[in-house]
Amino acid sequence: MSDQAIRDYVEANRERFVEELKEFLRIPSVSTDPVNAGEVRRCAEWLASHLRGIGLETVEVHATPGHPIVYAEYMGAVGKPTLLLYGHYDVQPPDPLELWLTPPFEPDVRDNKIFARGATDDKGQLFAHIKGIETLLALTGELPVNIKLLIEGEEEVGSKNLDAWIEANKERLASEAVIISDSPMFAPGLPSITYGLRGLAYLEMTVRGPGHDLHSGLYGGGVPNPINELGRIIAKLHDEDGRIAVPGFYDAVRELESDEREAFARLPFTEEGFIAETGVVGLTGETGFTTLERIWARPTLDFNGIWGGFTGAGAKTVLPSTASAKFSCRLVADQNPDKIAALVRDYVRSIAPEYVEISVELHHGGSPVITERDSRAVQAALRALKKSWDVDPVFVRGGGSIPVVATFSEVLGVPTVLVGFGLDDDRLHSPNEKFNLENFYAGITTSAFLWNELV
């Protein structure tokens, strides 16, 4: 089957694909509100029925303690590789409704974009893959590789039943790599492969000075002040170069390779644009790294919250008993969240003076992940994107975490390739969410090309 046949099929069926996507988008599969469980289930059933309709024979809707998981598989490519496609059919709540130009669950096409809740996150991107698979099945009656589809209904509520389901089905989910399209491209018209994500170690500490709040006049100067002490601890967590001062913190960090740094440097990114986007007065970070390197490929230690003493309006001369802070380390391969949490905790304890009590606890952690750029799946995605967009794709990383990616890595032992078709202005989670139809069509051909490339 020629690439042109794929292009022609997608071209010929554009209108029907959009009408089907509208059907998918009309179902208000908002997963946050338990009273909406019926609509979420209806969406899962619609999706299962649609997957059967394109020719997949094994399609199952699995109940969970929350919303159902839709699982499908094509295992007819005997002796060929097996891939796993992950997506989610649930959507964010549409509030505030009054800000939508057209109703969130009445998809509307304007200016070659489709507007609806879930248009880009993730129904539209997921549906591009479903239509890509349909394209191959329609043209050849078969798929060139084995594909397993895992589509959950709780991504917007923390995927709380997904890990257990993956754990329980890990033999069945065996595959060479996972493909996910649930992210934006780096820039419009610039196909992007995200090959690394940062992990997380989230901690909280409390410094205790006096046994109870004291009058700052009667006692101030003679007893430890937990806020003053917490400030000193915070200050000692970084050195003058913006590096984290915890001994051993960087031991497992995989340093950036020169070609990665060069690739990042070529991206259409400016510090001026980043400053405007974040609203900061100026930038700072670890000496010796660019902003993209700092947010994608270097670990951090950021405070997320702090509290203690009197925080109301006006003035109260209290010398507080305790001061607390939440803080978290973003981690990069091959840092381990538990090890990092232990290093941080030990360091904080070591620098705290003996005249205060300090507690440090780990809230939760998540592993960083990196997918080798020379792996088969990444190279196949590169070629598929190039064919479909006629532009050289770029390699990017993500500064945040996608927990399911760490789960695929840890439970299934497989790498994930993140190939997003969204754009930064898609307004996911906001009113007037949209998906550019050109990206939808290019996503479909990318998907069809990708499976062929993975043979």
Add this chain to the structure above:
Amino acid sequence: MSDQAIRDYVEANRERFVEELKEFLRIPSVSTDPVNAGEVRRCAEWLASHLRGIGLETVEVHATPGHPIVYAEYMGAVGKPTLLLYGHYDVQPPDPLELWLTPPFEPDVRDNKIFARGATDDKGQLFAHIKGIETLLALTGELPVNIKLLIEGEEEVGSKNLDAWIEANKERLASEAVIISDSPMFAPGLPSITYGLRGLAYLEMTVRGPGHDLHSGLYGGGVPNPINELGRIIAKLHDEDGRIAVPGFYDAVRELESDEREAFARLPFTEEGFIAETGVVGLTGETGFTTLERIWARPTLDFNGIWGGFTGAGAKTVLPSTASAKFSCRLVADQNPDKIAALVRDYVRSIAPEYVEISVELHHGGSPVITERDSRAVQAALRALKKSWDVDPVFVRGGGSIPVVATFSEVLGVPTVLVGFGLDDDRLHSPNEKFNLENFYAGITTSAFLWNELV
């Protein structure tokens, strides 16, 4: 008139004095609740009537926008010094009522102590002076010095109308010194003169990084984190010796004299007791000073409150836009709160990095005060206490502020002598407030001796 005549009169009238104090204590002059204004006014009228009854001819009840001020004066000692006695007739709310062994406004004598709201703060201590004045008037028909009595009804609600009244009446309030009995003695049986109080400069600062809260994964490492930065600023406010690092901060500090340090060192004070009282794990403070020196005679910079980012239960990976803190300097003579606030503000701005915005504002300030230990009023109080208690009085300072003392110093230009008859276990502001009757009687003789000593 002999000292013995004074002792005999007080001895002979003890029961009546206690009965009269009970009358005073029965009036629930709780100043916090506006619905109680009638009772507060009734108390002011009762007090005015009582002052007339002991022989004072000029007794006035002055309306204010809040509760009345009772003013009285004896100006019959022509050519003699004039003193000002300050006290307050309002009391704290009695809550929680269920913890009182006997009702707060039904004074009860048990174990030679009188239990009632206001027993020690300040009705009992004030009434000791009134009975001291009565003693002299009863024995001689006159007073040896001129005495002005300024008794307010809003001390427990911040004396909000007092400063304006003092300002408006400053010629009339002209005097050599102010006497206040509204504080505890350093230890039971140990008469104490408080000759210094610390002042205050209360500030607040906010550090702004991003223009809005950011996702700590997507942006962390590339933008300034206001909590991290606030911590570094906090850490730079003190040096390794616990001294405040603000340039010029100590320039106006009056250093402790060797006899003061010796006097403090002789007081019945132990660090073990202080640790038990405050519940701290250990003590800290400015190197080279004892705990009492640190809390009485050295300036401080203590954080009173801090907040920013996510402070709820669990974890949220936010990189906050701002972090704020309230902090205050306790000041000692001759530091000026406005000058100190300006020094601190300038220093904080100078150490803040250029990639964040910082605001520093002064909430309010109060001047430190010191009364010369060799002044006539202090020396007279020393002799009166010695006569009355038969124990050498001690010199102490207070770490907190008493705003009215600063007002007397700044508006009237007169020093204040604080001669308290209370005890640390008097439970002022708490259920079962009490005043030891032996202290009441000794307070009365102290007052009578004092006016004689001030001639």
